[in-house]
Amino acid sequence: MRSSLRALFGLALFFLLWEAVPQLGLLTPILLPPPSSLPAAFLRELKSGALPAALSNSLSHYAIGLLIGVVLGLAVGVLAGLFKPLDETLSWVVRVLRPIPGLAWVPFAIIWFGVSTAGAIFIIAIGVFWIEFFAALAAVQGVERDQIELARAFGFGGWRQRLVKVVLPAATPGILAGIRTSLGQAWMAVVAAELFGVPGLGQRMMQASSLLATDLVLVYMLTIAAMYGMTDVVFNRVSKALLAYRA
Amino acid sequence: MSTIFPARTIIRLEDLALSFDKQGNDLGRPIFEHLDLEIEQGEFICVLGPSGTGKSTLLRVVAGLLPPSEGKVHLTSRVDGAARRIGFVFQDARLLPWRRAIDNAAFGLEALNIPRAERRQRAAAALAQVGLAGLEQRWPHQLSGGQRQRVALARAVAIEPDFLLMDEPFAALDAITRREMQDELVRLWQASGATVLFVTHDVEEARYLADRIVVLEGSPARLAAVRRVSSSRKERALRRAADQTLHLAESIEEWTI
Numbered sequence: 001m002r003s004s005l006r007a008l009f010g011l012a013l014f015f016l017l018w019e020a021v022p023q024l025g026l027l028t029p030i031l032l033p034p035p036s037s038l039p040a041a042f043l044r045e046l047k048s049g050a051l052p053a054a055l056s057n058s059l060s061h062y063a064i065g066l067l068i069g070v071v072l073g074l075a076v077g078v079l080a081g082l083f084k085p086l087d088e089t090l091s092w093v094v095r096v097l098r099p100i101p102g103l104a105w106v107p108f109a110i111i112w113f114g115v116s117t118a119g120a121i122f123i124i125a126i127g128v129f130w131i132e133f134f135a136a137l138a139a140v141q142g143v144e145r146d147q148i149e150l151a152r153a154f155g156f157g158g159w160r161q162r163l164v165k166v167v168l169p170a171a172t173p174g175i176l177a178g179i180r181t182s183l184g185q186a187w188m189a190v191v192a193a194e195l196f197g198v199p200g201l202g203q204r205m206m207q208a209s210s211l212l213a214t215d216l217v218l219v220y221m222l223t224i225a226a227m228y229g230m231t232d233v234v235f236n237r238v239s240k241a242l243l244a245y246r247a
Numbered sequence: 248m249s250t251i252f253p254a255r256t257i258i259r260l261e262d263l264a265l266s267f268d269k270q271g272n273d274l275g276r277p278i279f280e281h282l283d284l285e286i287e288q289g290e291f292i293c294v295l296g297p298s299g300t301g302k303s304t305l306l307r308v309v310a311g312l313l314p315p316s317e318g319k320v321h322l323t324s325r326v327d328g329a330a331r332r333i334g335f336v337f338q339d340a341r342l343l344p345w346r347r348a349i350d351n352a353a354f355g356l357e358a359l360n361i362p363r364a365e366r367r368q369r370a371a372a373a374l375a376q377v378g379l380a381g382l383e384q385r386w387p388h389q390l391s392g393g394q395r396q397r398v399a400l401a402r403a404v405a406i407e408p409d410f411l412l413m414d415e416p417f418a419a420l421d422a423i424t425r426r427e428m429q430d431e432l433v434r435l436w437q438a439s440g441a442t443v444l445f446v447t448h449d450v451e452e453a454r455y456l457a458d459r460i461v462v463l464e465g466s467p468a469r470l471a472a473v474r475r476v477s478s479s480r481k482e483r484a485l486r487r488a489a490d491q492t493l494h495l496a497e498s499i500e501e502w503t504i
Contacts, residue, residue: 145270146341152312153335154406155358165357169345245345247388 033215038222041215050204055223058190058200061117062227065124065193066186070179072125073132080133081140082159082167094133102127103192115197123193128182135178139171173246176239183235187228257325257442258286258309258410263318264467269304271313278304279468282318284461288325291436291443293453296463296471302446303338303414305463309444310335310412325409325440332359334403334441336416340395342387348374348398349383355406373405374398376438377431393424397431404435411436413445417452426487429455433480455483 015035021027022034029037045051080087102123113119143166151166168175194202201220208216264280267273278301286292294302307313309320310333324331334355342351353370361369374383377397387395396416403411413432417425433456436443447453453460457476464471478486 146337146339147343149307149312150335150337150341150343150354153310153333153412154355154402155333161358165354166343169343172345245347245386245388 033218037215038219042219054201054204061120061124061200062186062190065121066128069125069128070132070182073129074136077133077136078140081137098130102189106196110196120193120198124186124189127189128186131182131185132178136175139174140167143167143170173243180235183231184228187224255288256285257288257323259321260284261319264316265304265308266316267313277467281469288442289440291456291458293457293460294446295453295460300463300468306412306414306446332406332408334406334408334411336399336403336413338415338418340399342395342398344387348385351398352401352405354402369405373401377401393420408441411441411443415446
C-alpha cells in the first residue's frame with residue numbers, strides 16, 4: 001500500500017515538474033507542451049477516430065510480433081541451453097546478429113514484406129527474439145544439476161521428460177523475466193516498425209511530428225506508455241501467481 | 248533382516264572400480280577399486296568410511312547414474328520380470344521448490360505412468376507414513392529441514408522401491424530429529440521389504456541401522472571390512488533409550504552446578 005502510494009507520488013511529481021517547465025517560461029509550449037494541454041489533443045484524436053484505429057493496428061502488430069518473437073526465442077534458447085553443441089554452433093552467429101537494432105532491419109522488412117503488417121511484425125519479433133533467446137538460454141543453463149540428477153534417479157530417462165518435469169519449471173523465473181523485458185522492448189519496436197508507413201501509433205506519431213504537432217506526439221507517446229503500463233501490471237500479476245511457490 | 252522374503256541376492260557388485268567424480272569428470276585414477284559385494288533381498292546395508300572414499304559415488308553407480316569404469320553392477324527386481332524400482336534419498340532433501348509437498352512425494356510415481364488419482368492417493372499415503380499428514384499442500388520453503396527430508400523419504404517410498412539408496416540423508420539434521428528419522432526409516436524399511444543401501448560417515452548411525460556394515464578405506468578405496476551387526480533391533484532401541492536417559496541426567500547435573 002505504502003509502495004503504491006509512493007509510486008503515485010513519483011508520477012504526480014513527474015507531471016508537476018513537466019507542467020512547471022513550460023508554465024515558468026523555461027521552454028516554449030511548442031518545444032514542450034505542458035501536460036495540461038494534452039487532454040484536449042487526446043480528445044480530438046479520439047473523436048476523429050485516428051487514435052482508436054492506430055491503437056488497434058499497433059496492438060495487433062504488438063501482440064503477434066511479441067508472440068512470434070517470444071515463442072521462437074524461447075524454443076531456440078531452450079534447445080541451445082539443453083544441447084551444448086547447438087549453443088557452440090550458434091555462439092558466433094549470435095554475436096553477429098545480436099547488436100543489430102530493429103531499426104536497421106527496416107530496409108529488409110520493406111524488401112521482403114513490403115510496407116505491410118507482416119513487415120512491422122517482423123521488426124518487432126526480431127527485437128523480442130534476442131531478449132527471450134538469451135533469457136531462456138541462461139535460465140536453462142542455470143538449472144541445478146542436482147535437480148537433473150534427481151529426475152534421472154527417479155527414472156525420467158529421456159531429455160523430453162526431464163525438460164517437462166524439471167528444466168522448464170526450474171527455468172520459469174528466468175523465462176518470465178525475459179518476457180517482461182520483451183513486453184517493453186516490443187512497444188519500442190512498434191514505433192520503429194511503423195516509421196516506414198505501416199499504419200499504427202508509430203506512423204501517426206511521425207505524421208504529427210512532421211507537422212510540429214508536438215502535443216499530438218506526446219499524446220501518442222503517453223498512449224504507448226499507458227499500454228505498456230497496463231500490460232506490465234497484468235503480466236506482473238500473472239507472474240506472481242505462477243511463481244507463488246516462492247517465499 | 249526381514250524374514251518374510253526368502254534370502255536371495257538382489258544386488259551384486261563385481262570387481263567394481265570408478266575413476267569419475269559425481270559430476271562425471273575423469274580423475275585419472277580410481278576413487279575405489281576391486282569392490283565385490285553381494286546383498287540379499289531386504290537387507291539393510293550401511294556403507295561406512297571417511298570422506299573421499301567414494302561412498303556417495305558408489306551409490307550413484309549402483310543407481311545407474313554413473314557408469315562404472317570397471318566391473319559390473321547387477322540389480323534384480325523383487326518381482327520377476329518387472330522393472331527395478333530405485334528410491335533415492337539425497338543428503339539435501341532436494342525437493343522441487345515449485346511443487347507442493349504432495350506433488351514432490353508423487354514425483355517418482357509420474358515416471359511410472361500411474362494415473363493421476365492413484366498417484367495423489369499413494370503420495371498422500373506416503374506422506375502420512377512419514378508423519379506429514381495435513382501438510383500435503385505446503386510448499387517446500389514452508390517446511391522445516393526435518394520435514395523436507397521426510398518428504399524426500401516419502402517420495403522414495405511412494406514408488407514401493409526394490410532398492411532404497413540413501414546418501415547421508417540425515418547428516419544435516421539436528422541430533423533429535425536425526426534419531427526420530429532413523430526410527431522412522433527402520434519402520435518404513437520393515438514395512439516395505441526394500442533393500443537399503445545407506446551411506447554414512449557416522450559409526451553410531453551405522454551400528455543403529457544396519458544388518459551389515461560395509462567399510463571402505465584407503466586411496467584408492469577398497470572394501471576394508473564387512474561386519475554383521477549382531478544385536479537385535481529391540482536391543483539397539485533399548486540401548487539408545489538408556490544412553491539418552493543417562494545423557495539427560497548428565498545434562499541436568501551440569502545445569503545445576
